[in-house]
Amino acid sequence: MSDTIKRKLLVVEDDPGLQRQYKWNFEDYDIEIAGTREEALDIVRRDKPAVVTLDLGLPPDEDGISEGLACLEQILAEAPHTKVIIASGHGARESALQSISLGAYDFYQKPVDPDELGLIVERAYRLSDLEEENRRLAAGQQSSRLNNVITASESMNKVCNIVERVAPTNVTVMLLGASGTGKELLARALHDLSDRKEKPFVAINCAAIPENLLESELFGYEKGAFTGAVKQTLGKIEVAHGGTLFLDEIGDLPFPLQVKLLRFLQERVIERIGGRKEIPVDVRVVCATHQDLESHIAENLFREDLFYRLSEIVINIPPLVEREGDAALLAHNFLNKFNKELKRNVKSFTKEAISVISGYNWPGNVRELENRIKRAVIMCEGNKIEASDLELAVDEMEEELLNLKQIREMADMKAIRKALANANGNVSHAAKLLGVSRPTFYGLIKQYNINL
Numbered sequence: 001m002s003d004t005i006k007r008k009l010l011v012v013e014d015d016p017g018l019q020r021q022y023k024w025n026f027e028d029y030d031i032e033i034a035g036t037r038e039e040a041l042d043i044v045r046r047d048k049p050a051v052v053t054l055d056l057g058l059p060p061d062e063d064g065i066s067e068g069l070a071c072l073e074q075i076l077a078e079a080p081h082t083k084v085i086i087a088s089g090h091g092a093r094e095s096a097l098q099s100i101s102l103g104a105y106d107f108y109q110k111p112v113d114p115d116e117l118g119l120i121v122e123r124a125y126r127l128s129d130l131e132e133e134n135r136r137l138a139a140g141q142q143s144s145r146l147n148n149v150i151t152a153s154e155s156m157n158k159v160c161n162i163v164e165r166v167a168p169t170n171v172t173v174m175l176l177g178a179s180g181t182g183k184e185l186l187a188r189a190l191h192d193l194s195d196r197k198e199k200p201f202v203a204i205n206c207a208a209i210p211e212n213l214l215e216s217e218l219f220g221y222e223k224g225a226f227t228g229a230v231k232q233t234l235g236k237i238e239v240a241h242g243g244t245l246f247l248d249e250i251g252d253l254p255f256p257l258q259v260k261l262l263r264f265l266q267e268r269v270i271e272r273i274g275g276r277k278e279i280p281v282d283v284r285v286v287c288a289t290h291q292d293l294e295s296h297i298a299e300n301l302f303r304e305d306l307f308y309r310l311s312e313i314v315i316n317i318p319p320l321v322e323r324e325g326d327a328a329l330l331a332h333n334f335l336n337k338f339n340k341e342l343k344r345n346v347k348s349f350t351k352e353a354i355s356v357i358s359g360y361n362w363p364g365n366v367r368e369l370e371n372r373i374k375r376a377v378i379m380c381e382g383n384k385i386e387a388s389d390l391e392l393a394v395d396e397m398e399e400e401l402l403n404l405k406q407i408r409e410m411a412d413m414k415a416i417r418k419a420l421a422n423a424n425g426n427v428s429h430a431a432k433l434l435g436v437s438r439p440t441f442y443g444l445i446k447q448y449n450i451n452l
């Protein structure tokens with residue numbers, strides 16, 4: 001075991017002979033010895049060892065257990081998660097019960113059997129690691145009050161804070177982020193945290209509905225308005241009355257409809273197709289896009305006045321690769337979710353699988369991660385998901401690089417992949433993000449053998 005990964009182990013023992021023995025037996029640990037309660041507490045405060053072995057017969061009560069029990073209580077008051085293993089030769093059964101009831105992790109009787117104690121200590125570290133991981137996961141889940149939004153990263157927590165602050169207001173919100181970053185999830189969170197939450201949340205994907213149908217989907221129509229209009233039908237805007245209307249892929253809204261939507265946002269009334277009267281509708285509008293609307297405006301594809309109406313508040317959602325620690329956190333959550341949904345019992349991930357998940361750049365963001373974990377839960381043969389179950393083409397990026405040319409190439413590749421992810425695979429947009437021309441971008445893709 002190298003020095004850098006030695007774990008801190010505190011041994012509280014006043015007998016110099018036994019202190020030496022512990023040092024010999026536990027040389028795999030970064031061992032610290034305390035001969036008194038005060039020394040022990042100093043070390044607990046300073047170094048926070050995860051595991052402590054504690055002799056109950058400490059001075060001034062070497063022949064009793066009072067000082068040892070007091071020390072136990074204070075260690076746990078100071079650092080409640082510490083695993084304290086009691087070592088005692090005094091009235092074994094009674095002191096065992098007493099110390100366990102005070103919160104000790106385990107008990108063994110002197111004289112010390114190094115192998116037995118070694119196993120107890122090792123097991124204590126394993127439990128401590130597991131508990132630590134659970135606390136981290138739970139903290140991540142609770143870190144935002146947003147329904148179903150899981151994150152522990154600073155960048156995403158900032159987004160969640162903005163969502164929380166904006167939710168109770170009526171302002172129009174534009175969510176910007178690459179595909180799969182959670183735009184719809186956040187739109188729902190905006191709705192759920194608003195006082196419109198009991199009213200409908202209506203989502204419409206402007207890119208998924210053919211242009212000729214989109215108008216009637218949005219505004220509805222009267223009976224006989226066109227061939228096939230056999231009965232009066234309400235549009236999504238009207239259906240959302242009192243609630244929230246989520247316009248996904250707003251960048252794909254055809255130009256003529258942009259005019260109609262703008263009019264609705266200004267006057268808050270709609271007219272059904274074929275209808276004569278203006279109907280007041282109260283909706284809060286949230287929209288989303290992965291496109292660069294400002295360049296659409298420059299190319300006259302998107303109305304500037306509509307853009308400003310829609311973007312009273314703009315929220316930029318970071319891609320998964322920029323959310324420190326979130327990929328592994330989400331992976332654990334998806335594992336639990338799919339275990340339940342698919343009635344599987346996959347326990348966890350191997351270390352390699354977690355490092356692949358953490359190191360991958362996730363161009364399809366959370367959606368891609370979710371799909372990979374679902375697949376892995378189905379395909380996994382043992383009780384742990386292995387790196388190969390994820391079927392990710394991870395290159396050897398993490399290897400230590402000393403060659404400047406290689407480092408530059410890696411940086412290029414990383415930037416290209418990120419730009420493609422941010423631009424949702426759109427080459428012109430990705431080239432623009434990188435500040436290079438399209439032909440140069442294609443040249444780079446070819447040079448680095450990057451799949452589009």
Ligand SMILES: Nc1ncnc2c1ncn2[C@@H]1O[C@H](COP(=O)(O)OP(=O)(O)OP(=O)(O)O)[C@@H](O)[C@H]1O
Nearest residue numbers: 148149150178179180181182183184185366367370
């Ligand atoms: N932070 C998160 N915590 C938990 N699940 C998430 C998170 N972000 C996204 N997801 C899940 O990932 C999937 C994709 O999210 P969502 O549909 O909201 O993304 P999107 O940005 O709207 O995608 P698209 O642009 O492709 O429509 C959903 O199943 C969603 O529940």
